[in-house]
Amino acid sequence: MVDDLLDLSQLDAGRVALSRRLTDVVALARTVIEPFAVRDGATLFPIDVEGAVPHLFIDPDRISQILENLLSNAVRHGAPGRPVVVRVRADDARAHITVSNEGAGIPTEDLTRIFARFERGKRARDGAVKGYGLGLFIVHELVTAHGGEIDVESPPKGPTTFTVSLPLESERGARANLL
Numbered sequence: 001m002v003d004d005l006l007d008l009s010q011l012d013a014g015r016v017a018l019s020r021r022l023t024d025v026v027a028l029a030r031t032v033i034e035p036f037a038v039r040d041g042a043t044l045f046p047i048d049v050e051g052a053v054p055h056l057f058i059d060p061d062r063i064s065q066i067l068e069n070l071l072s073n074a075v076r077h078g079a080p081g082r083p084v085v086v087r088v089r090a091d092d093a094r095a096h097i098t099v100s101n102e103g104a105g106i107p108t109e110d111l112t113r114i115f116a117r118f119e120r121g122k123r124a125r126d127g128a129v130k131g132y133g134l135g136l137f138i139v140h141e142l143v144t145a146h147g148g149e150i151d152v153e154s155p156p157k158g159p160t161t162f163t164v165s166l167p168l169e170s171e172r173g174a175r176a177n178l179l
């Protein structure tokens with residue numbers, strides 16, 4: 001919570017200080033997943049890497065924070081004991097990281113609201129899982145600061161899937177953009 005509030009004050013000021021460096025996002029994702037998989041014992045966290053994923057010019061701590069938030073949401077709001085699947089792939093322009101979980105899902109009317117500050121889904125408000133509705137707001141701001149996008153899909157009978165898309169930029173291109 002304290003970390004969340006520190007982040008909020010930064011986000012409010014419209015400045016998220018990113019320390020970008022060329023990063024192996026697949027290795028980063030494996031590192032972030034590990035404590036979740038161990039802590040949850042029986043819960044599996046398969047990571048599915050499709051093809052080669054180039055190194056990205058990103059802030060590894062911030063991208064870890066994004067993944068931690070999405071994984072913790074998947075564990076807390078998803079079906080207990082069921083696998084959470086992480087996928088990483090790249091197309092010509094962007095790398096896509098998806099976190100997918102089973103469970104009751106997110107009602108359609110909540111899908112656009114949940115990225116706003118202090119907004120929790122109806123099911124979370126009615127249920128036993130505590131939270132402030134800050135996680136996805138912070139995630140959204142951090143993804144945007146990277147020039148990326150976040151999407152969510154939660155069809156009535158299907159899994160809930162969050163997708164973070166980050167631009168593939170050469171180190172040189174990314175540095176030029178920062179100037």
Ligand SMILES: Nc1ncnc2c1ncn2[C@@H]1O[C@H](COP(=O)(O)OP(=O)(O)OP(=O)(O)O)[C@@H](O)[C@H]1O
Nearest residue numbers: 073074077114120121124131132133134135136160
């Ligand atoms: N993986 C998921 N499966 C189902 N519902 C989700 C999932 N992730 C988020 N949600 C819904 O989106 C809402 C907003 O998520 P967010 O992370 O911002 O808040 P929170 O998890 O409730 O609280 P906090 O992150 O501050 O602890 C949640 O309250 C929940 O209703």
Ligand SMILES: [Mg+2]
Nearest residue numbers: 073131135136
């Ligand atoms: Mg959360």
